[in-house]
Amino acid sequence: MAARVFALCNNKGGVTKTTTTINLGRGLAGKGRRALVIDTAAQRNTTWSLVQKVLKAQKNTIYEACIHKRPLHELIRPTSDSNIFIV
Numbered sequence: 001m002a003a004r005v006f007a008l009c010n011n012k013g014g015v016t017k018t019t020t021t022i023n024l025g026r027g028l029a030g031k032g033r034r035a036l037v038i039d040t041a042a043q044r045n046t047t048w049s050l051v052q053k054v055l056k057a058q059k060n061t062i063y064e065a066c067i068h069k070r071p072l073h074e075l076i077r078p079t080s081d082s083n084i085f086i087v
Contacts, residue, residue: 018045025050029083036076038062038087050079050086062087 006024008017018041025035039046040062060077064070065087075087 017041018049021046022049025084026081029081032083034083034085036085036087037079047086050081050084051077052080060087 008021008024010017021037025037028035037046037050060075062075065072065075072087076085077087078084079086
């Protein structure tokens with residue numbers, strides 16, 4: 001089965017990007033699908049919400065993929081929700 005890509009983006013704050021992303025991921029995971037969430041926001045609220053801890057290490061972030069050309073599959077980590085993964 002082919003992957004589907006959903007991009008939730010907006011420069012304005014407070015338009016429920018984080019909430020929608022988390023709920024979409026959890027909804028898909030609840031249906032038995034796997035979801036990969038890529039958090040590109042500097043605040044990392046989506047990451048914190050899914051991992052439930054402050055990530056102090058600045059390794060394995062989307063920055064590594066964009067700037068240092070690290071393969072995305074090396075940066076994927078599991079979250080506190082089954083079937084949801086994050087970069």
